[in-house]
Amino acid sequence: MAQRRWHSDRQLTAINRTGLSAPARQAMIDMRIAPGTSVLDYGCGRGGDVRVLEGLDLNVSGWDPVYFPEGRLEPADIVLLTYVLNVIEDPAERQRTLKHAWDLTRTALVVSARLRWERNQIKGVEHSDGILTSRNTFQYLFAAGELRDYVQDITSVRCLSAAPGIVYAFKSEDARLGYMARRVAPGSEWLASQDAASAITAVVDYLERRGRIPSLDEMPGAMAGLLGHLRTSELHRLVHQAASPAKVEAGAKRTTLDTLLVLAVELFHGRGPSSSLPLAVQLDVRAFFSSYAEACQRADRLLLKLRDDSYVRRAMTGSAVGKFTPTALYVHRRALHRMPVVLRLYEHCASIAAGRPAAWTIAKLRHQGRGVSWLDYPDFDTDPHPRLLSSYIVDLGTLKSSFLSYADSTNRPLLHRKHEFLALEDPDASKYRRLTDSEVKAGLYEQPHLIGTEDGWQEALNRCGRVLRGHRLLHIEQQKRQESL
Structure with a gap:
C-alpha cells in the first residue's frame, strides 16, 4: 500500500490582524495603490488585509484554501502573496504557487516571506528544507537575497527588494523603472493650482526644484488645461522671469546627479533603452546631457568608483x-x-x-x-x-x-554627539551641539571607550556628578534644588 503523503497544518499559521500587514502597508506606499486599482490577496488567511483594504474603498478580493475557498482567484493589478511560500512544505508546490500568483498579476506581484534571522523565534526541529513545529506547521526561512533570486527565477523578470523579506516583481519594465526612479529620487508634490496665475507659480516651483521647465505631459491634467492657452515660448518667458536663477542652477545640478544615480542603480540591476525610462527621467537626460549614451557612460564611471x-x-x-x-x-x-x-x-x-x-x-x-x-x-x-x-x-x-x-538587552549601545549625524542646517542640530559642548566641558568624554553602552554612560554621569533632563545637562545638586522648589 502506498504511504499517505504528510501535509502540515498550514491554516494554523494564519493570524488575526487588526491592521495592514507590513508587506501590504509597504505596497500601499510604494505602488501608490488608489481607488480603481484591483488587488488580490492570494492565500489571505483569515482575511485581515482584505478587510482593511476594503475599508479604504479599494477593489480587493481574497482567496484562501481553508478560510476563504469561495474567494475569487481572478487577475488583478496588484497580487499579494503574503507569508505563503514559507509555510509550504513541498518545494514543487512552492514554485507552482508562486507561478500561479504571477500569472494572475497584471502590474506587480508582492511576495513576502519569513527570513533566516527569525529562526530563534520558531520552536521546532529541522525537517526537509525547513522547520517542523510542535503544532505540525512548517516554516521555510529564506535569506533576504535568496528570496529575490527565487522570485526572479520563477517569474523570469528582474525583481527588487522593497524591504527585508519583501520582493516586488513587475509585469512591465515601465512599471519597474517608474518605481525605482521614485525610490532613488523621490519627486515633490505639485503646488495646488486654481487658475492660470497659480499654475504658473507651480511651474516656477518645478523649475527651481528640477532645473528645467516640465512638459505638458508631466503636469497634472487640470494644470495643463489652465495653461493650454499659452504658447510654449510665452510660458517659458513668464516662468523664467519669475524664477530665481540661483535656485534653477542648484536644481539643475541636483537633478543631474539624481539622473546619474537612477542610471547607475539601473546598471547595477541591468539597464534597458532610453525609451524604457520614466518620461521625467527621459526629459532630464535630454536637458542635462548631450545624449543618453553620454549619461550612461558617466553613470557607468560612477558605479565603477564604488570599487575604488x-x-x-x-x-x-x-x-x-x-x-x-x-x-x-x-x-x-x-x-x-x-x-x-x-x-x-x-x-x-x-x-x-x-x-x-x-x-x-x-x-x-x-x-x-x-x-x-x-x-x-x-x-x-x-x-x-x-x-x-x-x-x-x-x-x-x-x-x-x-x-x-537589542530589544531584550539590558545594556544597549547608545549614541553621543547626535549633531554629527545631521546636516548643519537641520533644525535640531544646534540644540544637540550645545548638549555635546556641555558634556565635553563636564569631562564626560574623557574615557570614550567606556561610554558606548548604557551602563558605561551612567557610570560617567555618576563620576562627574551630572544628570540629564531632556537635552540639558545639570549638576546633581542643581537638579536637587530644582526638585525642591
Missing part, C-alpha cells in the same frame, strides 16, 4: 554630512540625500540587493570592505542619547544580510 577604496574614503571624508570613523561613515536618514552621489549610490545598491528596512534612523557605510547597516534608534529626536533597538546589515561582497535585535 581610496575614492570612496575621500568621498566620505569630504562629505558635508555624517560622522566619519576609522571604519565607516554614519549618516542620519534626514541627511542622506546630502551625501556625495557615489555614497548615495552605495546605499541604494545595498537596498536593492537585500531591501532597506522600514524602520531605521542612521545608515552606516563601511569604507573597509563594502557593506551597509541600517541602525534603528526610535527615540533619536527625544532621547539625548538614544538606545539602539536593531541593526540590519548587508554585505555587498557576498550579498548576505543579517539582523540584530
Whole structure:
C-alpha cells in the first residue's frame, strides 16, 4: 500500500490582524495603490488585509484554501502573496504557487516571506528544507537575497527588494523603472493650482526644484488645461522671469546627479533603452546631457568608483554630512540625500540587493570592505542619547544580510554627539551641539571607550556628578534644588 503523503497544518499559521500587514502597508506606499486599482490577496488567511483594504474603498478580493475557498482567484493589478511560500512544505508546490500568483498579476506581484534571522523565534526541529513545529506547521526561512533570486527565477523578470523579506516583481519594465526612479529620487508634490496665475507659480516651483521647465505631459491634467492657452515660448518667458536663477542652477545640478544615480542603480540591476525610462527621467537626460549614451557612460564611471577604496574614503571624508570613523561613515536618514552621489549610490545598491528596512534612523557605510547597516534608534529626536533597538546589515561582497535585535538587552549601545549625524542646517542640530559642548566641558568624554553602552554612560554621569533632563545637562545638586522648589 502506498504511504499517505504528510501535509502540515498550514491554516494554523494564519493570524488575526487588526491592521495592514507590513508587506501590504509597504505596497500601499510604494505602488501608490488608489481607488480603481484591483488587488488580490492570494492565500489571505483569515482575511485581515482584505478587510482593511476594503475599508479604504479599494477593489480587493481574497482567496484562501481553508478560510476563504469561495474567494475569487481572478487577475488583478496588484497580487499579494503574503507569508505563503514559507509555510509550504513541498518545494514543487512552492514554485507552482508562486507561478500561479504571477500569472494572475497584471502590474506587480508582492511576495513576502519569513527570513533566516527569525529562526530563534520558531520552536521546532529541522525537517526537509525547513522547520517542523510542535503544532505540525512548517516554516521555510529564506535569506533576504535568496528570496529575490527565487522570485526572479520563477517569474523570469528582474525583481527588487522593497524591504527585508519583501520582493516586488513587475509585469512591465515601465512599471519597474517608474518605481525605482521614485525610490532613488523621490519627486515633490505639485503646488495646488486654481487658475492660470497659480499654475504658473507651480511651474516656477518645478523649475527651481528640477532645473528645467516640465512638459505638458508631466503636469497634472487640470494644470495643463489652465495653461493650454499659452504658447510654449510665452510660458517659458513668464516662468523664467519669475524664477530665481540661483535656485534653477542648484536644481539643475541636483537633478543631474539624481539622473546619474537612477542610471547607475539601473546598471547595477541591468539597464534597458532610453525609451524604457520614466518620461521625467527621459526629459532630464535630454536637458542635462548631450545624449543618453553620454549619461550612461558617466553613470557607468560612477558605479565603477564604488570599487575604488581610496575614492570612496575621500568621498566620505569630504562629505558635508555624517560622522566619519576609522571604519565607516554614519549618516542620519534626514541627511542622506546630502551625501556625495557615489555614497548615495552605495546605499541604494545595498537596498536593492537585500531591501532597506522600514524602520531605521542612521545608515552606516563601511569604507573597509563594502557593506551597509541600517541602525534603528526610535527615540533619536527625544532621547539625548538614544538606545539602539536593531541593526540590519548587508554585505555587498557576498550579498548576505543579517539582523540584530537589542530589544531584550539590558545594556544597549547608545549614541553621543547626535549633531554629527545631521546636516548643519537641520533644525535640531544646534540644540544637540550645545548638549555635546556641555558634556565635553563636564569631562564626560574623557574615557570614550567606556561610554558606548548604557551602563558605561551612567557610570560617567555618576563620576562627574551630572544628570540629564531632556537635552540639558545639570549638576546633581542643581537638579536637587530644582526638585525642591
